[in-house]
Amino acid sequence: MTFFYNNVYINETATIVGPYESNGPLNKLFDKCNKEFYFKEKTWELAEIKLIEEAVNLLLNKNNCSYADLLISGDLLNQIVASNYAARNIKIPFIGIYSACATSVLGLILGSNMINSNQIKTVIAAASSHNNAAEKQFRYPVEYGGPKPLTTTFTCTGSAAAYLSTVKKGIKIESGTIGKVIDLGIKDAYQMGAVMAPAAADTIYQHLKDTKRKIDYYDLVLTGDLGLYGKEILKEYLNKQYKINLKNYDDCGTLIYDINKQPVYSGASGPACAPLVTYSYIFDLMKKNKLKKVLLVATGALLSTTMVNSKNTIPSIAHAISLEAI
Amino acid sequence: MTFFYNNVYINETATIVGPYESNGPLNKLFDKCNKEFYFKEKTWELAEIKLIEEAVNLLLNKNNCSYADLLISGDLLNQIVASNYAARNIKIPFIGIYSACATSVLGLILGSNMINSNQIKTVIAAASSHNNAAEKQFRYPVEYGGPKPLTTTFTCTGSAAAYLSTVKKGIKIESGTIGKVIDLGIKDAYQMGAVMAPAAADTIYQHLKDTKRKIDYYDLVLTGDLGLYGKEILKEYLNKQYKINLKNYDDCGTLIYDINKQPVYSGASGPACAPLVTYSYIFDLMKKNKLKKVLLVATGALLSTTMVNSKNTIPSIAHAISLEAI
Numbered sequence: 001m002t003f004f005y006n007n008v009y010i011n012e013t014a015t016i017v018g019p020y021e022s023n024g025p026l027n028k029l030f031d032k033c034n035k036e037f038y039f040k041e042k043t044w045e046l047a048e049i050k051l052i053e054e055a056v057n058l059l060l061n062k063n064n065c066s067y068a069d070l071l072i073s074g075d076l077l078n079q080i081v082a083s084n085y086a087a088r089n090i091k092i093p094f095i096g097i098y099s100a101c102a103t104s105v106l107g108l109i110l111g112s113n114m115i116n117s118n119q120i121k122t123v124i125a126a127a128s129s130h131n132n133a134a135e136k137q138f139r140y141p142v143e144y145g146g147p148k149p150l151t152t153t154f155t156c157t158g159s160a161a162a163y164l165s166t167v168k169k170g171i172k173i174e175s176g177t178i179g180k181v182i183d184l185g186i187k188d189a190y191q192m193g194a195v196m197a198p199a200a201a202d203t204i205y206q207h208l209k210d211t212k213r214k215i216d217y218y219d220l221v222l223t224g225d226l227g228l229y230g231k232e233i234l235k236e237y238l239n240k241q242y243k244i245n246l247k248n249y250d251d252c253g254t255l256i257y258d259i260n261k262q263p264v265y266s267g268a269s270g271p272a273c274a275p276l277v278t279y280s281y282i283f284d285l286m287k288k289n290k291l292k293k294v295l296l297v298a299t300g301a302l303l304s305t306t307m308v309n310s311k312n313t314i315p316s317i318a319h320a321i322s323l324e325a326i
Numbered sequence: 327m328t329f330f331y332n333n334v335y336i337n338e339t340a341t342i343v344g345p346y347e348s349n350g351p352l353n354k355l356f357d358k359c360n361k362e363f364y365f366k367e368k369t370w371e372l373a374e375i376k377l378i379e380e381a382v383n384l385l386l387n388k389n390n391c392s393y394a395d396l397l398i399s400g401d402l403l404n405q406i407v408a409s410n411y412a413a414r415n416i417k418i419p420f421i422g423i424y425s426a427c428a429t430s431v432l433g434l435i436l437g438s439n440m441i442n443s444n445q446i447k448t449v450i451a452a453a454s455s456h457n458n459a460a461e462k463q464f465r466y467p468v469e470y471g472g473p474k475p476l477t478t479t480f481t482c483t484g485s486a487a488a489y490l491s492t493v494k495k496g497i498k499i500e501s502g503t504i505g506k507v508i509d510l511g512i513k514d515a516y517q518m519g520a521v522m523a524p525a526a527a528d529t530i531y532q533h534l535k536d537t538k539r540k541i542d543y544y545d546l547v548l549t550g551d552l553g554l555y556g557k558e559i560l561k562e563y564l565n566k567q568y569k570i571n572l573k574n575y576d577d578c579g580t581l582i583y584d585i586n587k588q589p590v591y592s593g594a595s596g597p598a599c600a601p602l603v604t605y606s607y608i609f610d611l612m613k614k615n616k617l618k619k620v621l622l623v624a625t626g627a628l629l630s631t632t633m634v635n636s637k638n639t640i641p642s643i644a645h646a647i648s649l650e651a652i
Contacts, residue, residue: 001396001419003445043636070327070504077630078404080424084628087507088641093327094507095432096424096628096643098406106421110436117443119329137632178396181413181420302410302422304403306463310369315414317422 002177002210008112009326010162011170012065013279014058016051018131018157020264021276024257029280030158031058037132037157044133045077051159052086052128058161059124065163068092072111073126074103075271076134076155083126092124100300101196101225102179103127104160104275105319109176111164112321121165128159129270138189138305152190153227153253153269160275171283172324174293175211179203181302183315189301189308192269193230193253196299196316200226200234203297203318205242211322215244219291222282224274224298224318225253227266252277274298278323286325294323328503328536334438335652336488337496338391339605340384342377344457344483346590347602350583355606356484357384363458363483370459371403377485378412378454384487385450391489394418398437399452400429401597402460402481409452418450426626427522427551428505429453430486430601431645435502437490438647447491454485455596464515464631478516479553479579479595486601497609498650500619501537505529507628509641515627515634518595519556519579522625522642526552526560529623529644531568537648541570545617548608550600550624550644551579553592578603600624604649612651620649 015030022033032054039054041047052073059065071090073083074097087094099106107125114120134155135142164173182199200223208215215221226234231251238244252274253267278296285291297320308314341356348359358380365380367373378399385391397416399409400423413420425432433451440446460481461468490499508525526549534541541547552560557577564570578600579593604622611617623646634640 001446045632045636046638074424076405078632079402079426079628079630081628081630081633084507084641084643085633085638087643088509091506093504094643095436095504098400098422098424100405110421113440113443113445117439117445119439119443120327178419178421180417181410183414302405302407304405304407306371306404307407307411310371312372312411315410317410317413317420 002175002207003113004175005112005116005173007166008115008164008173009168009170011165011167012059012062012163014055014161015276015279016055016159017276020262021156021158021256026256026281029284044130045081048082048128048130048133049085052082052126053089055159055161056090056124056126059163068122068124069120070123072097072107072123074098075128082128099317100302101269101271101273102298102300102317102319103271105296105298105321108173108321109178109319112173112176115164115166123164124161126159126161127271127275129155129272131155131157148265149190150265151229152265153192153225153267154264155270156256156268156273158272158276160272160279168326171286172326174322174324177203177207177320179318181315181317183313185313187311187313189303192301193227194233195301195314197226197230197234197237199316199318200297200299201238201241203320207320218293218295219248220294221246221249222294222296223251225269226251226299227253229266255281289325292325296321296323328501328533329439330501331438331442331499333492334441334490334499335494335496337491337493338385338388338489340381340487341602341605342381342485343602346588347482347484347582352582352607355610370456370462371407374408374454374456374459375411378408378452379415381485381487382416382450382452385489394448394450395446396449398423398433398449400424401454408454425643426628427595427597427599428624428626428643428645429597431622431624431647434499434647435504435645438499438502441490441492449490450487452485452487453597453601455481455598457481457483474591475516476591477555478591479518479551479593480590481596482582482594482599484598484602486598486605494652497612498652500648500650503529503533503646505644507641507643509639511639513637513639515629518627519553520559521627521640523552523556523560523563525642525644526623526625527564527567529646533646544619544621545574546620547572547575548620548622549577551595552577552625553579555592581607615651618651622647622649
């Protein structure tokens, strides 16, 4: 299901990160780097709420972004409370979405659909994740210090928000593809790359089919957060199943940290991962004309602790948007 | 934020309910009534997944509904796993949303926006809830038998799905209003009616303002699931804060059960509540021309156990759609 847009642009973005991202290779490109996890709040959840509020406020203080018609946001916390609680202070109409680590792109697609059809003028699409809040909820409190397999991804801490309108400024959203839920039968929540790679492949295939493009049309295909191992799985799977040969390809999960030096297992994950990397490093390259056309494929593992602990397999989804330098 | 639609219709609906709803006053109007809670599955979560799958399959077997471009769905379970897991078997592009008990109307609005702008032809908007799954997750397992205050709402068990297209058949969706998150400072999760009434009031006020209508324009204003006490709070609050006098008014939470006879406290709640009542009882009255114009205002309390247990106040939201008999 691919939507085409004539006149939707990401005019501005706001990116806020936590300590690990602040120590990573992209730190100079984020709007705000924090050195600790609490952000002066009492709980991890309140800290994540603050991340979204601050990202949206940062955005609304940028040039010509003082007002938005609508906020679309989601996160990993149960009942997406980071987004819900942030929205009560932002005080504009709100749509809560859940697509795990594919949330940011789903928000951009929903917003683009409404803007492209003149239903609204401006929208903010946001997403967040917080390592300690997510680890506590999905695995163990980080204070427990449990070891994990190397295939584990490390939930990044941060929030990213994008300001969309028809004003020709920033980066163009040319089209967007809503994915299908895919489940190839993996039950291991420490193998998220393997869980999500088939969803990424399905969405890439569908996007190319709907747009009648070859993969070389894009200067870069960028997945959300497959991590070191998921990247290789995707390349092999796309080749075998769909005869698509990924060449100009990278994964946000492997870009935000220095994987060789930082203790982040196979790389970053979390709804904030894809937009943090895209709005900083990738948009910087696009604005310098080093990249012209980018396909961003955000991937989400649609598990819950209840479903994993009762030994169910893990479904996944991927949504894609085609981004163009203007 | 109100959207207007020229040509969006709910052509068909499918409704499946559990034992309490099967014993309620609307039982003859549901497509399928189940006498037990497990639906031949091993866990409450798997039972809720099955509810959505069955509702969607029922819908796709109705006249001229054999295919849909998109599924939009949400539920109360952590990470909306009922919807996510159902979507993997439905195998069409999927948008996961979370707006607690306002989910159904949010889905109808998102679908209507896309259909009205010719971005897609057909969409299924679904929502579900399961009493035992929700009680286990949000309060205590029902087997524990803990007593609750009379202001408690009783999560209904069921799933409701609607088939939307531009074909002039069924019920017209004339407009939709996306609400803002409201938090007046209540911390008591057994007072959902009080938590949600201000959000319902804000959305009703905004809808009337955007559409330049008086409340009497509607033959019926129908809130999602405020329950016995929330209904009274809404009437008083709307009158005091906005000088709006609700006359032709009812609440889905007080309609699906016989509150005087069934052990359901102050009435039903859950994402399935509003659409189950609307697609059965209300659509029946509309098709018999006993009601012409209905404003459905679905209300959602945006809490999580983590936020309630750490003593935060509870935000809420309401989304509204204007329904017309054709």
